[in-house]
Amino acid sequence: MTTTDLAASNNILLPNGTFFVELIIFLVMLFVISRFVYPPLRDALQKREDTIRQTAEDSQNATKKLAAAQERYQKSLAEARTESSKVREEARAEGTKVLNEFREQAHQEINLIQQRGAADLAVQRAQAVRELRGHVGEFATTLASRVVRTQLVSNAATTAAFFDELDAEGEV
């Protein structure tokens, strides 16, 4: 073996027949991985990504639905508040109206009672006056007879004239 041959055989940078064996081993490995291992791995990854994407979309949709529901709730709440305020105002107006009606009715009843009372009083007064007119001459004659110690006689005409004068003056 010459020096050049020796150098060539020991040169770690020069390949030999192993080159082809290594190439074949790798090609077999590449074929097996490409054909039998990578596809299920790729599918599992893809499906998981799809699931994650779907979950994210669902979550996003749920968030949107929640926001929409909250918006509807707030809107309904505002409407209910407006409605309740309106009902309250109407109730208050109705109450005031009823109160006024009752007050008016009470006033009318008061007036009626007052008028009746006045009429009754007038009747009683007239009756009292009538009774008084019938007896006042006699009382006066009796009283005067006791004062002068002489029997006096009542004069109905004089008494009537006296009451006519009082009526004329408005005192009775």
Add this chain to the structure above:
Amino acid sequence: MTGHVMAVSINPGEHTQFEFIGMTFNSDTIISTLVAAVIVLALAFLLRAKVTQAVPNGLQLGFETVTKFLATQVEGMIGRKVAPYLIPLALSLFTFILACDWLSVLPAHIGGHDYLPPPTADVNLVYPLALLVFVWRHVAGARRHGGPGKQLVFVLKGHMPAFAPMWVIEEISGVVSHALRLFGNLFAGGLMIEVIGALLPPYVGWALNGGWKLFDMFIGLIQAFIFALLTIIYFSQALEIREDH
């Protein structure tokens, strides 16, 4: 003194070999490669048997993390539809190279000879991988650009036609550096193990050896990652559509 020097002699790149049909074969590299391939395929079929869309186990999570990362790179640089074969190729390269690299951690260094050396520390593995990527990307580029002639023109024109020789050199240096970067890192790791084993007594060397093997694991991971990532980058360069101004 001379005896001591003799005792620490190391033989980097030495392989157990056999002859077949007029060619030399490195039997240790072939065995290591087969072991790495069996490990990867066993894990891959275990994954296939237990793959689930629900909560993945640790093995599936590992494969998924690598696949997702590579898929993101392919999608960003080329587009999955343009090169649907690229993700499984990059995945195969990454897992296979990683398994080969991590063989260096196994304590198979007995009596000054590594019985299960990382096959990536032999150019016979890294050359075919880099050449496969080189040929495949230019075939794919030719199909995308409308034929081998157009692909050649595409390569020669580069981003500035005046520098055509530079683009040729870049293509050659690209494939060489793609292969030798991986080889150099793993070869140096094995060399360091040999040096440590030769220079230090075993009662001290084991700790340093263990530390270095952990570091080798990190280097192996980084190199597998770089090799796969560079594959995607080279494909993206070969498949890009340039607008002529």
